[in-house]
Amino acid sequence: MARIGELYQAADWKTEKHVPVIECADEVAAEEMFDVSVSLGKEIAHPNTTEHHIMWIKVHFKPNEDKFSYDLGSFEFSAHGASVEGPNTGPAYTNHSVVCRIKLKKSGVLFASAYCNIHGLWENSKPINVRQQL
Amino acid sequence: MARIGELYQAADWKTEKHVPVIECADEVAAEEMFDVSVSLGKEIAHPNTTEHHIMWIKVHFKPNEDKFSYDLGSFEFSAHGASVEGPNTGPAYTNHSVVCRIKLKKSGVLFASAYCNIHGLWENSKPINVRQQL
Amino acid sequence: MARIGELYQAADWKTEKHVPVIECADEVAAEEMFDVSVSLGKEIAHPNTTEHHIMWIKVHFKPNEDKFSYDLGSFEFSAHGASVEGPNTGPAYTNHSVVCRIKLKKSGVLFASAYCNIHGLWENSKPINVRQQL
Amino acid sequence: MARIGELYQAADWKTEKHVPVIECADEVAAEEMFDVSVSLGKEIAHPNTTEHHIMWIKVHFKPNEDKFSYDLGSFEFSAHGASVEGPNTGPAYTNHSVVCRIKLKKSGVLFASAYCNIHGLWENSKPINVRQQL
Ligand SMILES: [Fe+3]
Ligand SMILES: [Fe+3]
Ligand SMILES: [Fe+3]
Ligand SMILES: [Fe+3]
Numbered sequence: 001m002a003r004i005g006e007l008y009q010a011a012d013w014k015t016e017k018h019v020p021v022i023e024c025a026d027e028v029a030a031e032e033m034f035d036v037s038v039s040l041g042k043e044i045a046h047p048n049t050t051e052h053h054i055m056w057i058k059v060h061f062k063p064n065e066d067k068f069s070y071d072l073g074s075f076e077f078s079a080h081g082a083s084v085e086g087p088n089t090g091p092a093y094t095n096h097s098v099v100c101r102i103k104l105k106k107s108g109v110l111f112a113s114a115y116c117n118i119h120g121l122w123e124n125s126k127p128i129n130v131r132q133q134l
Numbered sequence: 135m136a137r138i139g140e141l142y143q144a145a146d147w148k149t150e151k152h153v154p155v156i157e158c159a160d161e162v163a164a165e166e167m168f169d170v171s172v173s174l175g176k177e178i179a180h181p182n183t184t185e186h187h188i189m190w191i192k193v194h195f196k197p198n199e200d201k202f203s204y205d206l207g208s209f210e211f212s213a214h215g216a217s218v219e220g221p222n223t224g225p226a227y228t229n230h231s232v233v234c235r236i237k238l239k240k241s242g243v244l245f246a247s248a249y250c251n252i253h254g255l256w257e258n259s260k261p262i263n264v265r266q267q268l
Numbered sequence: 269m270a271r272i273g274e275l276y277q278a279a280d281w282k283t284e285k286h287v288p289v290i291e292c293a294d295e296v297a298a299e300e301m302f303d304v305s306v307s308l309g310k311e312i313a314h315p316n317t318t319e320h321h322i323m324w325i326k327v328h329f330k331p332n333e334d335k336f337s338y339d340l341g342s343f344e345f346s347a348h349g350a351s352v353e354g355p356n357t358g359p360a361y362t363n364h365s366v367v368c369r370i371k372l373k374k375s376g377v378l379f380a381s382a383y384c385n386i387h388g389l390w391e392n393s394k395p396i397n398v399r400q401q402l
Numbered sequence: 403m404a405r406i407g408e409l410y411q412a413a414d415w416k417t418e419k420h421v422p423v424i425e426c427a428d429e430v431a432a433e434e435m436f437d438v439s440v441s442l443g444k445e446i447a448h449p450n451t452t453e454h455h456i457m458w459i460k461v462h463f464k465p466n467e468d469k470f471s472y473d474l475g476s477f478e479f480s481a482h483g484a485s486v487e488g489p490n491t492g493p494a495y496t497n498h499s500v501v502c503r504i505k506l507k508k509s510g511v512l513f514a515s516a517y518c519n520i521h522g523l524w525e526n527s528k529p530i531n532v533r534q535q536l
């Protein structure tokens with residue numbers, strides 16, 4: 001059977017503009033909220049036009065010792081210059097970046113995925129160490 | 135690097151209640167709209183409670199000869215009996231099934247994914263043959 | 269303060285192609301699953317192009333006697349012919365229609381909203397009578 | 403006909419924990435990206451439990467002189483402590499706040515809406531002045 005995992009493209013974000021970059025602390029305290037920034041195009045900007053844009057970024061978490069994984073957030077970027085006056089004439093554009101806030105109880109891996117409307121699915125991941133409180 | 139594809143669980147839908155079942159024609163005419171039904175639990179029902187439910191089903195398409203793949207639809211099931219009077223006392227529940235309508239120009243593979251809030255990511259796929267019009 | 273309710277446009281679906289049409293039974297049994305179809309353009313088709321399309325339909329429920337209302341489902345239509353070869357050359361299109369399945373415990377009003385990427389927010393509603401089981 | 407606008411609740415965010423607070427510059431330059439932060443509970447925290455939580459925040463824009471309005475972003479907060487071991491035992495929680503980045507060409511009003519799974523729809527808005535570049 002074809003597997004969806006084969007469709008997620010990975011690459012070095014320094015040379016590939018579609019790769020989501022996850023920025024957060026490497027270690028956090030258990031059950032304390034912290035910020036996670038996910039963005040594309042830190043080195044090479046991705047277009048944001050009616051015809052070609054990033055539709056969403058999703059953030060997912062897999063605890064190291066658990067069997068199952070968890071959706072943390074799904075962030076849709078909806079405005080790309082569309083207008084009744086024609087493509088790329090509209091008054092609003094949403095950038096492909098997000099800062100969200102999460103808390104974790106266990107160490108694991110953060111996954112970010114992103115979708116370009118013409119270049120498909122992209123992914124990245126970052127291990128995160130969760131320090132148990134005494 | 136950890137890959138998100140490893141988190142998608144696959145199984146036989148006849149014995150595993152989390153697997154999305156894709157129902158549509160095996161062959162369709164190019165550029166003609168057709169229905170795609172995706173549901174879980176055709177043989178074994180999945181729970182739908184405030185604490186345990188299917189949050190979404192997504193449908194994705196990879197043309198056989200193309201490099202990139204495409205999101206077709208994302209379907210969120212939002213109501214699971216929550217209420218100010220406590221869990222599972224609410225007036226509304228949304229089932230984990232959807233019928234959408236698509237048209238394709240090329241043969242490829244339809245992918246369905248589903249997410250249970252406590253049992254994580256699940257997937258299935260179905261090849262579809264697109265008959266070019268004369 | 270400006271209110272978002274003022275942005276939702278309503279009209280007769282027989283003459284306005286953006287209005288979501290809700291199709292389901294007028295009366296259902298409490299706690300029994302039933303189908304709800306929501307679609308646009310039953311009389312006049314809405315375009316589905318890279319530059320102009322329906323991005324989503326949402327279904328919401330307000331029980332007559334309750335203070336609060338509930339999201340039932342959010343359905344995104346993602347493919348509109350975009351491709352690396354240019355707008356409207358892509359292999360996939362998702363139509364602006366959905367069939368979902370819900371169950372209710374109380375009578376109330378179903379609301380459907382829809383969003384066109386250039387013509388904004390549209391709405392419709394349909395009362396539904398829920399017959400209590402003996 | 404019942405209108406969905408009647409379901410959006412508004413209040414003073416200093417005394418009502420469900421009201422989304424929009425934080426951004428009052429005036430921005432046309433076509434320059436700027437940050438918009440939207441969060442709930444700046445003065446009074448909203449719960450984040452499996453049974454009671456904020457499911458999403460949406461950001462919308464209406465240019466003052468235009469007929470139609472635009473979705474900017476839709477941000478879903480997915481993790482609320484659910485787990486196979488029972489509600490509120492899970493390893494992950496997503497907070498009800500987001501920072502997104504947008505650019506505008508015209509002055510108008512930013513709308514934020516938020517949805518609590520048991521307390522329904524809430525809204526707020528903020529005028530924004532867009533300074534045309536010379
Ligand atoms: Fe791209
Ligand atoms: Fe499950
Ligand atoms: Fe339209
Ligand atoms: Fe609440």
